[in-house]
Amino acid sequence: MNAPEKSDEAEVPSAPSPSQVAKQAASSPLHFPPEALKDAEKWGRVEGGAVYVKDGEEEREVGPATAENPLAFYAAKYLRLMDKIKSFSSSLEGGDLKNRDIFSKLKDLSASVKDPKAVGDMQALRGAFEDAKAKADSIMEENREKYSAAVAKSVEAHRKIAEQAEALAASINSSTNWKQMGQQFQELFEEWKAAQSETARGAAGREAEALWTRFAAARSEFNRRRREWVKARLASKAEAKAAKEKIVEKAEALASTKDWAAGSRAFGKLMDEWKKAGRADREDDDALWERFKAASDRFYSSRNAEGEEAGEDEKKNLEAKRALLDQAEKLVPIKSTGDIKEVRRKLESIEKEWDAIGRVPRDEVRRCEDRLKKVEDQVEAAERMEWKRTDPRPAQRKQLLLSQLQSKIDMLDKDISRAEGDEKKKLEEEKEEKEAWLKTLQDMKD
Numbered sequence: 001m002n003a004p005e006k007s008d009e010a011e012v013p014s015a016p017s018p019s020q021v022a023k024q025a026a027s028s029p030l031h032f033p034p035e036a037l038k039d040a041e042k043w044g045r046v047e048g049g050a051v052y053v054k055d056g057e058e059e060r061e062v063g064p065a066t067a068e069n070p071l072a073f074y075a076a077k078y079l080r081l082m083d084k085i086k087s088f089s090s091s092l093e094g095g096d097l098k099n100r101d102i103f104s105k106l107k108d109l110s111a112s113v114k115d116p117k118a119v120g121d122m123q124a125l126r127g128a129f130e131d132a133k134a135k136a137d138s139i140m141e142e143n144r145e146k147y148s149a150a151v152a153k154s155v156e157a158h159r160k161i162a163e164q165a166e167a168l169a170a171s172i173n174s175s176t177n178w179k180q181m182g183q184q185f186q187e188l189f190e191e192w193k194a195a196q197s198e199t200a201r202g203a204a205g206r207e208a209e210a211l212w213t214r215f216a217a218a219r220s221e222f223n224r225r226r227r228e229w230v231k232a233r234l235a236s237k238a239e240a241k242a243a244k245e246k247i248v249e250k251a252e253a254l255a256s257t258k259d260w261a262a263g264s265r266a267f268g269k270l271m272d273e274w275k276k277a278g279r280a281d282r283e284d285d286d287a288l289w290e291r292f293k294a295a296s297d298r299f300y301s302s303r304n305a306e307g308e309e310a311g312e313d314e315k316k317n318l319e320a321k322r323a324l325l326d327q328a329e330k331l332v333p334i335k336s337t338g339d340i341k342e343v344r345r346k347l348e349s350i351e352k353e354w355d356a357i358g359r360v361p362r363d364e365v366r367r368c369e370d371r372l373k374k375v376e377d378q379v380e381a382a383e384r385m386e387w388k389r390t391d392p393r394p395a396q397r398k399q400l401l402l403s404q405l406q407s408k409i410d411m412l413d414k415d416i417s418r419a420e421g422d423e424k425k426k427l428e429e430e431k432e433e434k435e436a437w438l439k440t441l442q443d444m445k446d
Contacts, residue, residue: 044119078120
């Protein structure tokens, strides 16, 4: 029986993955220059299916001789390991590696160069590693110094921020600007975060934690005091609102009163109470003020309207009272004692008409009453003189009174010479009055 013929189609092996291709290329001796491979191969030999390398004074087995070119295969491993050391040494110069990364790489390389399964100059390999390690140690020491400096700088910055926060919290008082202080605390918090660099983050340990506790405590104290202020302010506003509502109710009740004098005084007192009541919320305060002002306007508008009508009547009353004053002033000085009773009768008649006339403009009240009082004073003085004249000792009494009046006039002359302005005018009026009494007394018969 003949053997079956082979198929024309040969079996196609599966294609390797890209990572396998790269790995094979990296491990292939062809990846390195032939001269470098030859130099490394000098340190090894093949015997009895095994590959050996000269390592110092000793020779040790590095692996089986299964590769097509065993020495070249293990020499390539040596060169690859040397490249790793050189690459690591170069990476140190960038200054980007952190100590933990450098330490981890050193640890891996140290294990790799202890008894490497490779063929090459082992002393040169370890020498390259020691050089790289010395360089790495130096860089790690520099990093540690920088790290310590950064930590110290961060701690000092945080200490100052904590102290500033504590000083802010301690400065809180009744006039504190809470919005401004809140902004200051926020700025300190931003400074805190900025001072906590990535290099020094978490390195200060208990000291940093203690500083954060101080800062947080100061900020918490600020927040607590601000909440208390807000609570008190809300209570104060509520109290002010309640007080002003009562004031407005009183004002609205007064708005229709016709007792202008009492109403004016009452509105004045309510205005004082309003100012002392404090401020409610703006919306409530504005609304209550509009009600208070409306009530006040109604009262004063009514008073002013009636006052305009009363003003014309008061002017007429003033003319009438001035006419009566002219009549009264003609009654004095009294010429003789026999005229006193008649003068008194006429004056009482004038005063009766005076009372019946009614009010005059406010700025004329005092002036009119002063003129009438001068007449009354002279009549009363004449009556007293007449009474004294009929006294058992009329001459003595008259002479004593004349002397007293003259003495008083002399004193007034001295005072007038030294006085000025309103005081002088007042003294002159008093002197004029005393002289009138003196003349009346002198004209009277004993």
